Amino acid sequence: MSQVGYHPAQRKVAVLELDPRVADVQELQLSRIDHNGTPQPVKADKPTHWGPLYDYDYYTFDFTEAKEPGQYFLRYGDESVGPFRIGTDVYEEAWRPTMDMFFPIQMCHVKVRDYLIVWHGACHVEDALQAPPNQIAVDGYSQGPETETRFKPNEHVPGFGWGGWHDAGDFDLPTGAVASTVLWMALAQEEFPTDRDVTSVSRDERHVELFEPDGKTDTLQQVAFGMEYLLAFYRAFGHIGAGVIANKGPDYGRVGDPTSITDGLVYDPSLAPGERKEGRSGRFDDRWVFTNRSTAGQYQFVQAAALASRVLKGFDDNLAKECLEAAETIWEYERTHDPASFAVAYQPQEDGFHSWELAGTAELFLTTQDAKYRQRLMDLVPSIAQMPADTFGRGVGFTLLRAMPKIDSERYRELALEKTKAFQESLRVELAKSPFGVSMHFAIWGNNWDVLQETARLYFFIKSFPELFDTEDLYSGLHYNFGCHPATNHSYVSAVGSKSATVAFGFNRNDSTYIPGGVVSGASLILPKFPEYRARPWDWYQTEYVIQGSAAYVFDVLAAERLLNGSQAVR
Ligand SMILES: [Ca+2]
Numbered sequence: 187m188s189q190v191g192y193h194p195a196q197r198k199v200a201v202l203e204l205d206p207r208v209a210d211v212q213e214l215q216l217s218r219i220d221h222n223g224t225p226q227p228v229k230a231d232k233p234t235h236w237g238p239l240y241d242y243d244y245y246t247f248d249f250t251e252a253k254e255p256g257q258y259f260l261r262y263g264d265e266s267v268g269p270f271r272i273g274t275d276v277y278e279e280a281w282r283p284t285m286d287m288f289f290p291i292q293m294c295h296v297k298v299r300d301y302l303i304v305w306h307g308a309c310h311v312e313d314a315l316q317a318p319p320n321q322i323a324v325d326g327y328s329q330g331p332e333t334e335t336r337f338k339p340n341e342h343v344p345g346f347g348w349g350g351w352h353d354a355g356d357f358d359l360p361t362g363a364v365a366s367t368v369l370w371m372a373l374a375q376e377e378f379p380t381d382r383d384v385t386s387v388s389r390d391e392r393h394v395e396l397f398e399p400d401g402k403t404d405t406l407q408q409v410a411f412g413m414e415y416l417l418a419f420y421r422a423f424g425h426i427g428a429g430v431i432a433n434k435g436p437d438y439g440r441v442g443d444p445t446s447i448t449d450g451l452v453y454d455p456s457l458a459p460g461e462r463k464e465g466r467s468g469r470f471d472d473r474w475v476f477t478n479r480s481t482a483g484q485y486q487f488v489q490a491a492a493l494a495s496r497v498l499k500g501f502d503d504n505l506a507k508e509c510l511e512a513a514e515t516i517w518e519y520e521r522t523h524d525p526a527s528f529a530v531a532y533q534p535q536e537d538g539f540h541s542w543e544l545a546g547t548a549e550l551f552l553t554t555q556d557a558k559y560r561q562r563l564m565d566l567v568p569s570i571a572q573m574p575a576d577t578f579g580r581g582v583g584f585t586l587l588r589a590m591p592k593i594d595s596e597r598y599r600e601l602a603l604e605k606t607k608a609f610q611e612s613l614r615v616e617l618a619k620s621p622f623g624v625s626m627h628f629a630i631w632g633n634n635w636d637v638l639q640e641t642a643r644l645y646f647f648i649k650s651f652p653e654l655f656d657t658e659d660l661y662s663g664l665h666y667n668f669g670c671h672p673a674t675n676h677s678y679v680s681a682v683g684s685k686s687a688t689v690a691f692g693f694n695r696n697d698s699t700y701i702p703g704g705v706v707s708g709a710s711l712i713l714p715k716f717p718e719y720r721a722r723p724w725d726w727y728q729t730e731y732v733i734q735g736s737a738a739y740v741f742d743v744l745a746a747e748r749l750l751n752g753s754q755a756v757r
Pocket residue numbers: 325353356358360
């Protein structure tokens with residue numbers, strides 16, 4: 187069940203995971219705590235057999251009729267779960283720890299404090315050195331035979347000392363993950379605007395203070411911080427590269443305060459190791475920036491930047507203008523040059539259907555309404571037509587749907603509807619494969635971030651074609667994230683829900699602790715069919731925090747809040 191509980195209007199289905207050898211399945215009991223603190227029975231019934239899956243036999247218990255606000259428990263035999271709430275406000279605060287704490291704490295290049303608590307100091311301020319050609323680095327980063335920039339190997343590239351979030355417990359700044367995080371955050375702000383302000387960000391002092399307002403909307407400050415990092419590539423190279431990461435293994439794997447991983451001074455090869463002169467240092471500890479161009483990555487940036495330029499307008503007009511200028515310049519470059527597909531972690535690859543080009547072009551069209559972007563989208567209609575339904579639904583589809591009203595073309599709309607219908611049918615089949623009502627694809631990590639991003643995309647399908655979709659499918663993604671999933675019933679969001687992931691693979695994992703609002707990947711599938719969640723700090727494939735999953739989570743909670751409580755809901 188969901189550890190944060192349920193809105194009265196939602197479907198409520200608990201899932202019971204049993205050893206298939208259990209012969210006599212007992213009653214499940216739902217009770218509500220009365221004003222004396224005593225559990226009062228609400229419903230007791232034999233659960234419904236769903237069937238075998240993985241190493242288990244699954245049953246469901248539908249208690250949708252429970253609508254009275256309050257605290258509830260579910261009991262089966264000796265096992266009891268709860269308390270969990272039923273109330274119209276169950277999601278109201280659920281997104282806040284992620285924006286109030288997790289994202290500020292993941293910020294690189296600043297110190298982060300919460301009054302007495304120092305989360306970390308201003309780290310990696312000397313970023314970054316040009317990664318040398320043919321350099322293979324940790325965590326899937328590599329450089330091709332050319333740098334594709336004007337910088338010499340190991341030369342300091344200015345401008346990388348501000349912006350970006352550490353991804354997970356690693357301290358690298360992966361371009362694709364940052365772009366995807368900006369996307370979900372900015373879409374959340376565009377669809378469900380909030381003016382919440384509990385974080386101060388001082389660029390001059392490199393100081394972020396939690397729970398101290400500074401008169402600026404936090405989500406916009408975070409979108410700007412992500413874009414500042416991505417724009418550093420554009421400013422220095424004119425194109426986007428794979429990311430920034432430590433130049434040696436141990437520096438990549440360190441835990442605790444990252445401030446002392448590097449000495450904060452720019453590397454100068456003319457100095458002896460340990461020598462310092464005029465603010466430069468002979469210690470070779472500066473991080474590398476990886477700079478090969480990959481067309482899909484350029485279009486991913488175009489999409490994030492075009493969207494951010496809309497959202498940042500009125501907040502930081504200069505930055506908004508630069509975002510749009512960068513998006514348009516890079517789009518133009520990719521349109522007039524041969525595509526490049528340097529394969530490296532944290533940069534996407536284009537498929538045979540121009541998915542990333544379509545995403546960037548549609549977003550630019552949404553921002554500018556310029557006829558040349560509309561024309562390019564219409565030119566690519568045959569590619570959309572050839573796209574398999576799942577490629578559409580799990581990829582660029584939600585972006586193409588967002589552009590649909592402004593494109594105002596019957597052919598485009600018909601095609602979007604046709605693809606959406608086909609995707610909806612495929613999704614129906616997929617969601618019925620488990621009692622959890624979400625896509626259960628596992629590849630090393632748990633599937634929670636995939637579920638959260640699918641849920642976010644689903645919001646736009648529901649918005650475009652409400653008659654084709656059931657909003658309960660969107661809520662299933664949240665219930666899954668909050669505890670209705672295999673192996674255990676932890677909420678996958680640290681500190682959100684009665685029982686949550688309070689041990690996780692963040693940069694404080696060595697203390698077996700967590701960062702409030704961080705979202706873990708959750709139970710992974712040990713082959714052939716054992717779902718496992720051990721809640722251990724170093725099991726990165728189960729308890730790791732990743733920034734894009736956390737941003738999609740924020741989007742999903744706000745989407746549910748909007749669908750259930752209307753537009754006045756978001757605060
Ligand atoms: Ca990483």
